[in-house]
Amino acid sequence: xxxxxxxxxxxxxxxxxxxxxxxxxxxxxxxxxxxxxxxxxxxxxxxxxxxxxxxxxxxxxxxxxxxxxxxxxx
Amino acid sequence: xxxxxxxxxxxxxxxxxxxxxxxxxxxxxxxxxxxxxxxxxxxxxxxxxxxxxxxxxxxxxxxxxxxxxxxxxxxxxxxxxxxxxxxxxxxxxxxxxxxxxxxxxxxxxxxxxxxxxxxxxxxxxxxxxxxxxxxxxxxxxxxxxxxxxxxxxxxxxxxxxxxxxxxxxxxxxxxxxxxxxxxxxxxxxxxxx
Numbered sequence: 647x648x649x650x651x652x653x654x655x656x657x658x659x660x661x662x663x664x665x666x667x668x669x670x671x672x673x674x675x676x677x678x679x680x681x682x683x684x685x686x687x688x689x690x691x692x693x694x695x696x697x698x699x700x701x702x703x704x705x706x707x708x709x710x711x712x713x714x715x716x717x718x719x720x
Numbered sequence: 721x722x723x724x725x726x727x728x729x730x731x732x733x734x735x736x737x738x739x740x741x742x743x744x745x746x747x748x749x750x751x752x753x754x755x756x757x758x759x760x761x762x763x764x765x766x767x768x769x770x771x772x773x774x775x776x777x778x779x780x781x782x783x784x785x786x787x788x789x790x791x792x793x794x795x796x797x798x799x800x801x802x803x804x805x806x807x808x809x810x811x812x813x814x815x816x817x818x819x820x821x822x823x824x825x826x827x828x829x830x831x832x833x834x835x836x837x838x839x840x841x842x843x844x845x846x847x848x849x850x851x852x853x854x855x856x857x858x859x860x861x862x863x864x865x866x867x868x869x870x871x872x873x874x875x876x877x878x879x880x881x882x883x884x885x886x887x888x889x890x891x892x893x894x895x896x897x898x899x900x901x902x903x904x905x906x907x908x909x910x911x912x913x
Contacts (some may be wrong), residue, residue, distance in 0.1 A: 658755070
């Protein structure tokens, strides 16, 4: 999973909606999505996020969210 | 144009939320969700999130700083639909009972995937449902005691016309040639685009 990936929200009240993985906050992920004509950033548990499409251009630096989550836990 | 500072919406599974947020809704269960939104974010998403109350109980509490916390209880959707007049097969029994909840007759299309080796997928129709499990008609004899995922078209959609699907994970507790019953361990509702 990389920053910029298109993700499907898989739990909570936004389940079924699609967004873009925008970053990591502690052990949680940030998903940017357009909801009701507004751009919103939503923080949620990583297991509520499924990747549906990889970002088109690979990140120059490895931005593996899972690695960053691991380092945040250290 | 000046905008209010953007603060993110935060969503948790009930057991993973900060304790002070959980304490606002002491009846919460493991399948429930909690959302915290600032006043400005709540103006955007609040009405739509409250729209889930068509499907299952949703409550909102405004905090002293003007932000709001919402609580949703998807597993209670079955009691909720029974209260809307859907045909109830068994009322919730009084006293102690293994199921301890009402079973509601709902015939809706389902899809399922049995996590056996090899994996099996199929379609069918729900027969009845309770807070604990789903009984459904299926295409063949399914291997009992295996993990299963069921997607069930919910008979009620959201107010804006979005159809809703129940996503249940659990295990098969009964299996007959053309029907099976699952015990739900994880219950979620999805909007279907």
